[in-house]
Amino acid sequence: MRVEEGFQQCPYDEQHPYISDPLLSTLLQRVLPEQTFALVNEDLIRFGERVTTEIRHIADRATPPVLIQYDQLGRRIDDLQTCESWRLLKAIAQEEGIVAIQYERKSGAYSRVHSFAKQLLMVGDCQTVFCPLSMTDGAARVLELEGTQGMKQEILSKLVSRDAKSAFTAGQWMTERPGGSDVSQTETTATLPPDCKQGDVPGARYILNGFKWFSSATDSHVALALARTGPVSSGSRSLSLFLVPLRLPLSVSNRDNTSNGVFVHRLKNKFGTQIVPTAELSLEGTEAYLVGPLNRGVKTISSVLNITRLYCACDSLGSLRRGFAIARAYAYVRTIDGGKQLLRDNPVHTAELAKVSLIYGALMQLFFGAVLLLGRVECNVASEDEKRRLRLLTPVVKAFCAEKAVAALEECMAALGGLGYMEETGIGRLIRDSLVEKIWEGTITVLSLDLMRAASDPEALPAYTRWTDGILTSVPSGLQESLHAPLEFLKSARSMITNLFTKSDSSVPSLVPRPALMLFAYITTAFDLLEHAIWSDENRPRRIDVEVSAEAFRRWVEEAGLREAMESVKVALAADGHRIRMDEMLVYGEKTRIEKARL
Template identity: 55%
Template structure:
């Protein structure tokens, strides 16, 4: 029998990425004023939704997209460090720039809602973008830093290129915050950089000169993990005081990857003393060039005040953490779209029933859908705060919420999204395990979000730092109660039990943050707050939907109810209570379990 004969599976069709999305159309209608949404934004997103499954997907398929290559020497034996990226990678990057990423954010045509619009575009594209938004997120962060504290020359010459919609002249920026260090004379070849930036050994020496971009410095160091190696500039931390000063001796620099940076004829890959030693062999993000490189008398320009580098690079870190959350839910969006479309065409029981008519299968899809809805509402709640802060219209309370929510949303979205992607893979059976569906790549790419810009442990500790001021927690509880108390009586009848549970969990959260806070409370607190904040945003949307009489208000209420009653939410509350009660015992027993050092554990 020929393969063309007999049983043939019907190919799935995902449909318009925007109009078929279960969350975005309704959510954006609530978040963006009609004068922007109805007149311009919705039609543009609908157009992009069609382009995603046609034009953009075609750029990301087959031999158009492949891993980058590094050519270190030419045929004459000269060091050239030429980085070659695939046609698909370059075209995806150009498409994103033409769509206004990151331009929309800084044109601010839609005022504080520009962030919401731009990130909605990115969310639709992520699943087919092969992590091209990694360098573009750092470009976004670099633009914000230069806008806030760049020299006049940087704002005039560099900033317009970072936000340009013209791929032929637009700049891409990297972020070299960590692991830029030299071999230590005390530790030999070991490089003590890593996530602990206070140990960074890259050195900056003033050249006693300046040009149109500002004061010039010479940098020497090593970068162990460099994304956006095919970019035009990078923001880097380097030491301007002794290593004994820790992070207080670091300054922030703008580093051109080639020299001259400006002009019609950019320099060669090695023209600014940057040598690429090898490309990283990663589990995922295969199209993204990530490298180890050294800086050897590299010309750089001081950004902001000297010895305040960690403070000055914070805007990049906060922006890229929000981007990381967008990447997590964007990958999940695509996996859910595939699994839902498959249920519309896959027949079982001798062809008598579609999967969409099998209650058990639909229940599996509903559980994935529930997580996608909760994460998307949480992420865009943070995006709204970011837009308001950047446009100077945020209250002090909103600024504090953004500070608190940013590490939570990044860690929570990364943690929940990949597990749900795996569920979407299983919903396709054997087809889900095939590379052609793209789910495998999306899972591999999604895993990096649990590490990039801070693991859940690092972000949990950052959450604790953001809550050291008791007033911030008080503001959070006030915000939470304001949403709960705004629930109208008509909606309250159907969700009263869930709201009572939510109020009880707020009390558990308050108890968890009583000082002194045990170290082990950090991670369960972050996860618990992730569930809590998501629930509050879901309730806020259900209230809006009910008050307006939206067609889907019943579904919005049910999503909120189910999320509050979700078994994982209940489980993390129990973990929080147990950790708080047994913190001292748990620390000792954990060491005994991991290292077998019974003598140090008072069991």
Template identity: 55%
Template structure:
């Protein structure tokens, strides 16, 4: 039989990425003022949603996107460190810049809603982006740092290029923190800074640097003794090449012109298209940002922004995986061609469980994005600022822990076709695995959360916010979800006990996940209340999503883990050591 003969599977069609999304249109309609949303933002998202599944997906095709190649020496044996990236990578990055990423955030045409609009565009594209939003998220963070504490020269000459919509003149920024000695522990940073007349000179080795094909970077370097740990680190602006600009035009200087040498590209499990490298800095010219010996504090805006981006990358990739699985169910026939998968209850139930995770994570993400927009525009209350500080590590860890298993379920929903590279689910899973590590593992972020909750007043503010949304629940909605609300309130009551300081070490991780479930549940309830009050078409669905998430979303398992860790942490710690290392090696 010829391959053209016999059964031929009908291809699935996802449709407009925005219009057909089960969450985003109604969510944005709730958080953005009606006239602004209807007249300006939604038409733009509808246009862009069509672009995502047509022209942008074409740019991301496997024959246009390939891993970077490092050419260290020319044919005369000279060190050139020429990094060659694929046409598709460059095209995707340029498309994002033209679409206003990260420009939308800093043009602030829509004031505090600029963050919601910009993240919505990135959210729709991220599954097809091959990780171009990794360097662009760091560019976003670098722009914020310079906006807050850059010199007048940086604000005049660098900031406009970081947020430019013109790819030919726009700068892309990296951030260089990770070194061989410490990983996430920057206290062991070996890179040193020596003052010059009008700049500084860096010498050291950066073990993991994304955006190696960028233009500039923010780097930590030591300006005091090594035994001072992170207290003697300062933040520096580093041009990857000099000069960056000649007569107002962006130029391509020698890759080694600022004493930066690329020793090798990292051989990673995923993010194969993203150029990540090991770099040495040898008499590299750099410029101090902010006060000396305040480097960890000064780079915090980058970390906070990129952690939100990390969550967006995981959830946005889940969006695409779920869209594929849903569309496939509408064309795949089983039972001898008698039934579509969409008519098989057990299959639809599985898709609904994936959908539940997606909805909860998306509402949590944009809840944090709203806070970020308000803080950046200077209109956030002190309570909102504290909530953003608390929610950022929770969101990043919670989303990256929950998204990949749901992506794997989406893959399985296609059967054998799900395991094929052509549908792109495998690449997205590999790429998103890094989000559990990049910008802090769940363990690191759990410890960060504990630091943000040392003041009991901040935790009480969070509980007060939760209760205010519960109390706003209208009576007719309350009848439908009363048992779920009661259970959520009981869990809120136990939250303070989980964060009684000093918190036992084994409670840190389940406490973060517990708060992730609470926060995402509250955002779902807030949306269900809005939907019911407005008489939205999906009011019944929104109520059921909240109810199911509280009862069936995995909340109970985390609660049990938290209770067990609280009561058995001393015994468990000793047992864990024996299980891992054995008696003989203690």
């Protein structure tokens, strides 16, 4: 039989990424003022069309970067060559204002929602271009808060520019070989130059020497880097933050080879995000400019992490959006039972996709809840309670989205059968690229420890409780009756996390932080879904919309894993030394005792 003969599968059509999304538009109607929603809605409709007709095709042609370290005469040139598609995707994101929108602040405190909604539509088709843009956004925020006047005039304006021909991108160099996420072991040093003449530079000039093990934006114009300005014995308390030009003189056109004492050791051979030029860098006499107070680098760079962690969460959520869209589209064209039934009409298949939809919608509510708070904080309209909630939420949103999105993407792949396993569908790349979000900007375990630090603020838990109490007291009587069982269960779950967070750090068992983060995420997401159900009851004219939002809340509380999360916390609370020893034996075997004795 010739390939053109016999059965031919009808192609699927993903349709418009915003108009066809069953959840995003409704959420935006809830969180945005009417006039702001009208403007954002119009922009997303236009931009969604650009995603399907232009951006997707550019992304399909992207190829990994190439590093040429030496020329034919043996001279070190460190020529980093990225593909045209990668450069075009960055340019489009800059033109669309993915970074600029939140600094233009035309929608005030809702500007972050606008920007992240656009990002959500593009993530699945952007080849991880938001990795450098997240660090660009974070660098812009740091310079806005802590930069010198020269930095704001010369660098900040370019980081937030919509003009791709003059716009800068930024990297972030924290990770070093000794410490990974533990920056207290940073080896890179910063010293004042011998002549101490500052000259016409953006800030106090230092010379950096060291090795950065992981730089995810090596083709950027500038980077933020931590370096030691005090004794090693002081750990992270003797680190300062620096703005580092990758090339001198610093200009948009000078972008081919690194200079300024920045040497590219090698490009990373990564499992995913293969289009992103990630490298190991040596800094040898590199000129850099101090940002913020001396020896306060970790605190100064924290505003970068707040932003990049939400970008990570958006990458997880946006990848799931694309995978779910593909699975839905395929269900409309694939027939089963001898061609008698579409997949979309098969109850078993639809039940599995409903689980994916529940996770997608729940993560979206959780994510935009944090985005709203970030926008309010940046526009100086947030209450103290909102600031504390954002501090609690930031590590949680990043960790929970990373944990849940990949598993749901696997179900999207399986929903296409063998076709889903083919590279051409794009789901495989989405899974590979999304897996890094469990690592970038802190693993889930690292983030769980950050949550415990945030919860140690004596005012943090009361702020959170006041928010949840406000939602519970606003539940209308109709929903109170129909959702009685899940509401009571949610209250008991909240009591568990409240009791846990009121313990002192010393009384929390060592195995508790990670399951505590997961439980806190489940509970917070449930309240976000409940808040949406309340809004639907008050604002949606169609009763079916109210029923669907209420059902999403019910299923999240009763079926999505909240009960299991509570049990995990109970197990961790009851864990004693015996369990920890058995963990070691299960993982490492008998020789662990001998190795400990040697230490």
